[in-house]
Amino acid sequence: MLLQLFWTYLKVGTFTLGGGYAMLPLIQREVVDYRRWIDETEFLNMIALAQSAPGLIAVNSAIFIGYQVGAKHISPTKGRVLSRMYPYMAVAAAVAGAVLPSFVIILAIAMVFANYSHLPAVEAVMKGVRPAVVALIAAPLLRMAMKANNPKPFRDGGIALLTWSLAAAMLIWLAHVSPVYIILATIVLALLCTWLGEHHRMRHNKAAK
Amino acid sequence: MLYLQLFISFFKIGLFGFGGGLAILSLIQHEVLAYGWMTEKEFVDIVAISQVTPGPIGINCATYVGYTATQSVWGSVLATGAMILPGLIIMLAVCKVYQVLRTRFADNLYFQNTLRYLRFAVLGLIAAAALLLVTPATFIDPYSTILFAAVFVLTILPQLIRSPRPALQRTLSVLSHPILLIVLAGVAGYIIYS
Numbered sequence: 001m002l003l004q005l006f007w008t009y010l011k012v013g014t015f016t017l018g019g020g021y022a023m024l025p026l027i028q029r030e031v032v033d034y035r036r037w038i039d040e041t042e043f044l045n046m047i048a049l050a051q052s053a054p055g056l057i058a059v060n061s062a063i064f065i066g067y068q069v070g071a072k073h074i075s076p077t078k079g080r081v082l083s084r085m086y087p088y089m090a091v092a093a094a095v096a097g098a099v100l101p102s103f104v105i106i107l108a109i110a111m112v113f114a115n116y117s118h119l120p121a122v123e124a125v126m127k128g129v130r131p132a133v134v135a136l137i138a139a140p141l142l143r144m145a146m147k148a149n150n151p152k153p154f155r156d157g158g159i160a161l162l163t164w165s166l167a168a169a170m171l172i173w174l175a176h177v178s179p180v181y182i183i184l185a186t187i188v189l190a191l192l193c194t195w196l197g198e199h200h201r202m203r204h205n206k207a208a209k
Numbered sequence: 210m211l212y213l214q215l216f217i218s219f220f221k222i223g224l225f226g227f228g229g230g231l232a233i234l235s236l237i238q239h240e241v242l243a244y245g246w247m248t249e250k251e252f253v254d255i256v257a258i259s260q261v262t263p264g265p266i267g268i269n270c271a272t273y274v275g276y277t278a279t280q281s282v283w284g285s286v287l288a289t290g291a292m293i294l295p296g297l298i299i300m301l302a303v304c305k306v307y308q309v310l311r312t313r314f315a316d317n318l319y320f321q322n323t324l325r326y327l328r329f330a331v332l333g334l335i336a337a338a339a340l341l342l343v344t345p346a347t348f349i350d351p352y353s354t355i356l357f358a359a360v361f362v363l364t365i366l367p368q369l370i371r372s373p374r375p376a377l378q379r380t381l382s383v384l385s386h387p388i389l390l391i392v393l394a395g396v397a398g399y400i401i402y403s
Contacts, residue, residue, distance in 0.1 A: 013263060015263065016264070023265070049303055050300070051229070052324055053296060053300055054225060054226050054227050054295060054296060054299065055223050055226055055267075055292075055295060055299070056223075056226070056233070056267045056268065056292075056293070057230075057265070058264075058265045059293055059297075060296050060300050063297055064300055064304060067300075087304075088301075091297075091301070095293065098264075098265075099264075099289065101263055101264055102272070103268060103272050103285065103289060105262050105264070106258070106259075106262060106264075106269045106273050106285075107276060107282065109262070110272065110273045110276040110277060110285070111276065114277070117254070120403060121399065121403055123402075124398050124402035124403035125395040125398045125399050127349060127398045127401075128352075128356060128394045128395055128396070128397045128401060128402065129254075129394045129398060130253045130257070130342075130346075131347055131348055131353040131354070131357035132360040133256050133260070133342070133347075133391070134253070134339055134343060134348075134357055135360035135361040135390075136360060136364065136391070137231060137234065137256070137338055138336070138339035139365050140364070141335055141339075142365060142368070144332055144335070145332055147328075148328040161325075164330065164333070165329045165336070166333065166336075167333070168334065169332075169334075169336035170337075171333075171337075172235065172337035173336075173340040173341055176239075178243075179236045179334050180221060182330055182333065182334065183227060184225075186329075186330035187323055187327070189326060190319075190327070193326075194318055194322040198318070
């Protein structure tokens with residue numbers, strides 16, 4: 001069971017190029033369709049949770065699935081202590097499987113790349129790649145902006161929030177403010193705006209009566 | 210001391226890294242450049258390598274930075290572990306109270322709005338990450354600008370053009386694949402600069 005979890009995540013981790021989001025469909029196929037460890041509704045809930053929590057989505061999903069699978073498949077023949085530990089061991093197996101492939105590959109590259117990065121040919125290739133990378137970071141912004149506005153395009157303060165996105169970008173870019181403060185400020189702002197909105201609505205309701 | 214700094218930095222990155230790999234890039238960029246663990250050029254190179262190797266970009270960056278900063282495998286282990294740790298603690302807590310959470314939190318207005326606001330903040334983070342990389346080190350001549358524009362356009366093209374012909378649509382989405390674009394840009398770089 002633990003080995004199966006480890007193996008499943010190792011496979012998904014090895015064969016998905018291009019980040020955490022690309023892993024999700026493969027994880028779904030393995031965990032929901034093939035192994036039937038959890039059902040589809042649970043899987044969708046899991047993605048929502050993994051996206052809401054900070055950290056990497058692929059790793060967060062490994063933690064959640066590991067825990068759920070471990071909690072469900074506790075063998076009655078094992079001792080009590082072992083049964084209690086089982087979900088955590090399952091989490092460790094899944095996370096190790098998810099992280100290990102990229103860890104090993106990147107470590108190997110880190111050890112080798114430094115020795116070759118000064119070769120003229122490598123430097124020439126990287127000169128071409130660097131602006132492409134900047135484009136790859138910038139290009140998804142448009143689609144993400146549309147998605148952030150879902151399900152109500154540009155309503156409910158969507159324009160104001162986009163202004164905040166812009167302000168955040170400028171603060172980090174020009175004033176070198178740490179993104180950590182931007183995240184903290186955003187959370188405070190969200191709670192404050194929600195509280196004000198609720199307050200206003202309650203007063204309005206009272207006045208209507 | 211270096212190891213402690215690495216741990217704190219990557220713990221922070223893991224804790225405040227909402228919204229997936231690209232958003233986390235902005236946090237990593239700020240930390241590694243602030244401590245001088247990498248130059249801007251090295252940072253772009255590692256993002257490029259992350260794009261063409263398997264696994265989450267965050268893990269790739271943490272592993273690479275951990276190694277280059279300490280010249281030791283343990284630096285990689287520490288940075289990667291520190292980055293996963295906040296998510297691990299939070300997700301395990303979430304698992305414990307999952308049933309309560311699902312019914313109470315899913316409809317909670319404060320929770321919902323915070324997530325919505327964060328999605329917009331993440332847009333700013335990613336935009337800043339891209340803007341900070343537009344430097345003389347990455348954009349060395351007009352060819353750089355052409356390569357940037359070409360990759361940018363090819364990436365967003367399948368979203369802009371909704372072709373009624375499935376074959377064309379498929380070609381466009383194949384052409385917009387980040388790995389292919391990086392390889393093509395690398396080939397172009399080799400032809401232009403060597």
